[in-house]
Amino acid sequence: MSAPATTDAVHLSLADVAALTRRVLLACGVDPRNEPAITASVVAAEADGVHSHGLARLPTYCEHAKVGKIYGKARPVLDSPRPGIVRVDAKCGFAHPAIEFGLPALLAAAKAQGIAALAVTNSYNCGVVGYHVERIAAEGMVALGFVNAPASIAPAGGTRPVFGTNPIAFAVPRPGRPPLVLDQSSSVVAKSEIVVHQQRGEAIPLGWALDKDGNPTTDPAAALAGGTMVPSGGYKGAGLALIVELLAAWLTDAHLSIEASSFADNLGGSPQTGQFFIAIHSEALAGPQAGERLERLFAAITDQPGARLPGSRRAEARGRTARDGIAIPRALHDKIAAYG
């Protein structure tokens, strides 16, 4: 999520980001019906200043589409085994078109039933989970999101990875404003932070990761080669990762984190991870003073010096990038452009 240096950088408007992303995805064989959902998510990540999940991911997306680790032409298939359950099989394609395919049915079910779930299986890295729950909340629903990933967190007391960094995300609609969005991994930091440090040749702080023997390490390579990510809050972070695993992977009949191939290399076939979203129609429950009560809670946070609402940095970035665009390292730009 760190901003790139402006020396030897390429400046892009958000429209440039969209055009570049579209061009290379299509050149790598992504179906034109799948491309818009992926492009929109890359633009949104850059707009929000979440650079680790924006253009930085695009070379991997392109590479995976080219080598067939992900099927760019896969079209998601939807069914609804119960009135409150929408299931989408991503068919080993990109996560974004699969989730987008399921959203209208999820929203309709939540409106009718009061609560509904969207289970996405045989999927892939879905980028920023907050992006998806925000879209649900923008339609007036309270949203929860759970996502699994290749194993990188060990269970409490153990040394071998069992859970992905397994983020949880939450969004709630606010009257007259964008939804409040929370999005946090079960680990102290997202794995992408370790990768960014490795790419820069920098040590990682103690407390982020363990080596393969379970010892604390400052070496990003030791963390990534058979090591594990430290769960946030110790056993409670591992507990949260287990909850996310059971919802996002086990319940959706996707690959467990221990079974999923890496999001980073070309090996092991499709990761086939899962995503699980819950949408709740708050109007049915939160009472006539819902909006006022929500803002009263938020004011109890923002009234304190030094405290801020989750997502406020992203909201600030959104204003800035819409006006100024973004800057990315020339090396990254050239690496992406080579795919198109």
Place this chain on the structure above:
Amino acid sequence: MSAPATTDAVHLSLADVAALTRRVLLACGVDPRNEPAITASVVAAEADGVHSHGLARLPTYCEHAKVGKIYGKARPVLDSPRPGIVRVDAKCGFAHPAIEFGLPALLAAAKAQGIAALAVTNSYNCGVVGYHVERIAAEGMVALGFVNAPASIAPAGGTRPVFGTNPIAFAVPRPGRPPLVLDQSSSVVAKSEIVVHQQRGEAIPLGWALDKDGNPTTDPAAALAGGTMVPSGGYKGAGLALIVELLAAWLTDAHLSIEASSFADNLGGSPQTGQFFIAIHSEALAGPQAGERLERLFAAITDQPGARLPGSRRAEARGRTARDGIAIPRALHDKIAAYG
């Protein structure tokens, strides 16, 4: 959750625990239709070795029923504003009969809809949240539980409490075994741990709580008098507490944690906190190999030396207490018995 000393202790079978609890609740004016749900939860907490949430709470329950901070005769009222939503108004009575009142409707809705929610409002301390989700999972459903409590955790960067220790609980049915149950507060430790240390005149470890100025403290009195509980994993624990707050309090139209009166003293009227449960019919989703996949995940944890599944200590206690009963300090026993 610490076992009491056996010197100057009173030994009780679980049947004795039930009889004692029943007697004093009824003596304090609790409606005979409400008493069984409360008694069952006290027995279950003692059976599981969670002493902080068993008989240790009973004097407060009795006191609150006597002084009218909780209405022992309140009968919960149920409605279903949407096919997937069950709402129970506890009417400022005990939480346990209100939750129990809603469970059959929740289970029926989850079976029919695939997913359903139970929102309990105008409620009270519901004891061990895991107890409730385990009951949902025992009926074959995946269960999530969210509970708010009087404010004791400050938002990230702030010093004034906004969230309760706001636990999250999860349970999943296991073929041929009791459900797996996770139950964890958003703070490093449950507030009851601070109270237990204060009662014993012991210091608390650094990292559990902050004093009223936001400084780390080892003094349980400083933690409880205007101080705050440290969120687990720093800002991520505060983020989880916010998610729980929005579901358990805001969404259920209950008192926010900043509005709720204390669970510990006689002041401020009924706490009117909330509970929110989600039940998911996993059969509709988890596929034909669901049981085998679940046990494969759990084996990846239990195969590691030093790692264990959440809830394994409670499961062990259950076997032991069913056979040997429990021991409680004579002072606690006499304090309880004085209510009956």
